[in-house]
Amino acid sequence: MAHRVFAIRLWPGLIAAALVAALSLGTLGVVALRAESFSTLSKFDWMAVRFTVVQALISAGLSVILAVPVARGLARRDFYGRRLLITLLGAPFILPTIVAILGLTAVFGKTGFVSIALNWAGLEPISIYGFHGVILAHVFFNLPLATRLLLQGWGAIPSERFRLAASLNFSPRDMFRHIEGPMLKEIMPGAFAVIFLICTTSFAVALTFGGGPKATTVELAIYEAFRYDFNLGKASLLALIQVVICAVAAFVSLKFRVPQVGGAGLDRPVQRFDVHKLSARGVDLFWIMMVSLFLLLPLLAIVLRGAYGVFDLPISVWSAALRSLVTALGSAALAIILSLSLSLSALRWRWLEGIGMTAIAASPLVMGTGLYIVLFAVADPADWALFITALVNAVMSLPFILRAIGPALATTERTYGRLSDSLGLMGWTRVRLVLWPRLRGPVGFSAGLAAALSMGDLGVIALFARPDSATLPLQIYRLMGSYRMDQAMGASLLLLGLSLALFYIFDLWGRRRA
Amino acid sequence: MLEFRNLRLTQGDFTLTADFQVPKGARVAVIGPSGAGKSTLLSLIGGFEAPDDGDILWRGKPFGLSAPFERPISHLFQDNTLFAHMTAAQNVGLGLRPSLRLSKSEQSAVSEALRAVGLEGLETRRPGALSGGQQSRVALARVLVQQKPLILLDEPFSALGPAMRHEMIDLAKEVSERLGATMLMVTHDVSDVDRFADLVIWVEGGTCQPPRPWAEMKADPPQGLLDYIGT
Numbered sequence: 001m002a003h004r005v006f007a008i009r010l011w012p013g014l015i016a017a018a019l020v021a022a023l024s025l026g027t028l029g030v031v032a033l034r035a036e037s038f039s040t041l042s043k044f045d046w047m048a049v050r051f052t053v054v055q056a057l058i059s060a061g062l063s064v065i066l067a068v069p070v071a072r073g074l075a076r077r078d079f080y081g082r083r084l085l086i087t088l089l090g091a092p093f094i095l096p097t098i099v100a101i102l103g104l105t106a107v108f109g110k111t112g113f114v115s116i117a118l119n120w121a122g123l124e125p126i127s128i129y130g131f132h133g134v135i136l137a138h139v140f141f142n143l144p145l146a147t148r149l150l151l152q153g154w155g156a157i158p159s160e161r162f163r164l165a166a167s168l169n170f171s172p173r174d175m176f177r178h179i180e181g182p183m184l185k186e187i188m189p190g191a192f193a194v195i196f197l198i199c200t201t202s203f204a205v206a207l208t209f210g211g212g213p214k215a216t217t218v219e220l221a222i223y224e225a226f227r228y229d230f231n232l233g234k235a236s237l238l239a240l241i242q243v244v245i246c247a248v249a250a251f252v253s254l255k256f257r258v259p260q261v262g263g264a265g266l267d268r269p270v271q272r273f274d275v276h277k278l279s280a281r282g283v284d285l286f287w288i289m290m291v292s293l294f295l296l297l298p299l300l301a302i303v304l305r306g307a308y309g310v311f312d313l314p315i316s317v318w319s320a321a322l323r324s325l326v327t328a329l330g331s332a333a334l335a336i337i338l339s340l341s342l343s344l345s346a347l348r349w350r351w352l353e354g355i356g357m358t359a360i361a362a363s364p365l366v367m368g369t370g371l372y373i374v375l376f377a378v379a380d381p382a383d384w385a386l387f388i389t390a391l392v393n394a395v396m397s398l399p400f401i402l403r404a405i406g407p408a409l410a411t412t413e414r415t416y417g418r419l420s421d422s423l424g425l426m427g428w429t430r431v432r433l434v435l436w437p438r439l440r441g442p443v444g445f446s447a448g449l450a451a452a453l454s455m456g457d458l459g460v461i462a463l464f465a466r467p468d469s470a471t472l473p474l475q476i477y478r479l480m481g482s483y484r485m486d487q488a489m490g491a492s493l494l495l496l497g498l499s500l501a502l503f504y505i506f507d508l509w510g511r512r513r514a
Numbered sequence: 515m516l517e518f519r520n521l522r523l524t525q526g527d528f529t530l531t532a533d534f535q536v537p538k539g540a541r542v543a544v545i546g547p548s549g550a551g552k553s554t555l556l557s558l559i560g561g562f563e564a565p566d567d568g569d570i571l572w573r574g575k576p577f578g579l580s581a582p583f584e585r586p587i588s589h590l591f592q593d594n595t596l597f598a599h600m601t602a603a604q605n606v607g608l609g610l611r612p613s614l615r616l617s618k619s620e621q622s623a624v625s626e627a628l629r630a631v632g633l634e635g636l637e638t639r640r641p642g643a644l645s646g647g648q649q650s651r652v653a654l655a656r657v658l659v660q661q662k663p664l665i666l667l668d669e670p671f672s673a674l675g676p677a678m679r680h681e682m683i684d685l686a687k688e689v690s691e692r693l694g695a696t697m698l699m700v701t702h703d704v705s706d707v708d709r710f711a712d713l714v715i716w717v718e719g720g721t722c723q724p725p726r727p728w729a730e731m732k733a734d735p736p737q738g739l740l741d742y743i744g745t
Contacts, residue, residue, distance in 0.1 A: 416597060425612045
């Protein structure tokens with residue numbers, strides 16, 4: 001048997017794994033113990049289950065299908081601003097949900113200019129609340145993700161295939177049948193499954209745009225059982241149903257290959273020989289324009305309308321911003337400590353990384369419910385609101401962070417493991433002199449990601465917070481609820497600025513050379 | 515003296531065996547076809563792999579399962595023999611103190627070693643800003659400061675052109691002479707062997723043959739070597 005020296009102690013990883021398992025699986029156990037029997041579910045609860053699945057299917061389907069022409073356009077065109085647009089496609093990931101929702105309201109809402117234009121044309125304006133709003137928001141968040149996934153598929157097609165196609169004089173149809181179709185067939189199911197999963201656990205969208213018997217998701221029903229009825233037994237039962245939905249979706253997504261969203265292959269357009277026809281140009285131009293407008297207009301609306309309100313924010317917004325900042329920084333620190341410990345020990349025990357990944361199928365609302373039940377027995381959960389938010393956010397960001405840090409760590413060990421072993425670089429010295437400098441990039445990126453995700457979180461905090469101790473996203477939600485839209489827009493601009501700044505500062509720190 | 519006593523390692527359907535001694539201070543080339551087990555032999559000596567059976571002894575004492583850094587060995591690996599994020603001086607300094615907390619005298623030892631390999635004034639350069647030959651020189655400077663009695667080189671200069679490779683082999687030879695160290699080098703090129711080796715270990719199909727003088731082996735080559743060279 002091969003003999004490996006383990007240069008670094010393994011127990012921090014085991015502790016981290018135990019903590020993550022307690023949060024993702026342990027809370028599930030608590031919820032299961034507390035749950036009422038299924039007979040207590042009302043007709044409305046089953047409607048919530050149906051709505052959750054149906055809206056996720058439609059959102060994922062639309063996102064993936066619309067992504068095809070957009071990704072193809074981006075793959076075969078080179079134009080000014082192409083790289084910027086592709087970077088922008090990554091932005092919705094760290095964009096606070098509530099900000100996007102306000103932006104979409106400003107564009108598509110009752111007083112938004114799309115409605116004004118429709119009115120002017122004598123058409124019925126679309127309603128942003130309920131079913132349409134949920135789908136619209138989900139497509140807004142996931143069309144960019146789907147586009148990036150498919151774009152990577154295009155980038156991964158060897159350029160020789162396109163040369164071959166040109167020499168064989170393929171028509172666009174042949175091209176699709178022999179080259180693009182097979183690639184899409186491989187990538188689309190995975191992209192669909194991932195987006196479906198995301199759409200079943202996007203609480204903030206359901207909270208703001210959903211509601212009522214026809215547009216309540218299971219997560220929203222959990223929240224309502226909590227907040228309005230304080231019925232922990234029912235909340236727990238709904239949490240179990242949520243877990244089943246997530247687990248099935250996660251299981252299905254494991255069956256498909258999900259390409260990694262990384263930087264590789266996105267920066268160069270594919271050289272192709274069939275792109276000079278006017279019709280093809282027109283089609284690509286149309287789709288690229290549409291997706292740019294769809295992404296940019298809501299953000300632009302926030303900036304324009306928010307700039308007006310940002311100087312006129314009440315003190316409660318500023319103190320909420322401070323609470324959010326503290327939570328975000330704490331969450332980032334926790335996420336980095338957990339992921340580093342896990343990945344270091346996962347070099348020895350691969351399954352540890354699997355535990356870190358369990359959060360991808362977990363719902364923060366379920367975690368929150370479980371934690372609430374446990375804390376409720378010993379303390380006032382509201383006292384722990386910020387800490388729990390930071391912790392749950394850290395665990396939720398682990399799947400993404402582990403994918404950035406794990407491979408970088410494995411590469412470093414593969415590249416420098418023997419050299420380090422032979423020179424006696426062990427323990428803390430190894431971390432300080434070899435691992436840390438090599439991991440600085442991914443760690444900076446990950447810390448930025450975790451901080452931004454936590455900054456924008458509107459999930460667990462909604463369960464736990466007292467009225468006087470809201471975070472910024474929750475405060476914005478409350479401003480929206482009381483129709484103070486100018487203040488909500490101003491606060492959103494502040495939140496957007498803070499989230500992007502956190503991400504940017506950490507990422508920049510990571511990229512700066514030691 | 516380096517001794518292989520009934521050494522055996524099985525990986526899948528590949529088995530490596532070695533049972534012989536290498537005299538102290540010898541310069542030994544390890545040659546043989548690809549996949550024959552040359553690098554595995556060096557991994558076993560270095561402690562990156564553990565044998566299933568038998569042991570390796572240095573001056574009569576078995577290595578056992580001691581960790582790589584506990585063995586009296588300096589390494590030059592094929593790739594990544596330097597840390598890309600450290601300066602030349604730091605890369606050399608690791609040979610003295612892995613923590614890099616060097617005393618004044620240790621720092622001057624580092625500068626001295628860099629001067630000895632012809633890199634005076636390049637202390638603060640990182641490997642990326644050095645040529646392939648200069649990178650090899652940094653690695654050899656580290657071997658100098660490590661002052662270990664056994665040096666293992668696993669095709670260390672294979673990325674260099676022939677002239678540069680010969681220059682580096684001469685420098686490696688000089689370093690080993692200066693330290694009075696035993697040196698084992700895996701190589702693919704018979705002209706390298708001509709250049710530095712007293713003895714040759716021929717490895718074929720996992721069997722490591724006892725070292726023989728190169729001149730003698732050239733006069734009476736095993737069939738495998740003839741096939742390998744292609745004459």
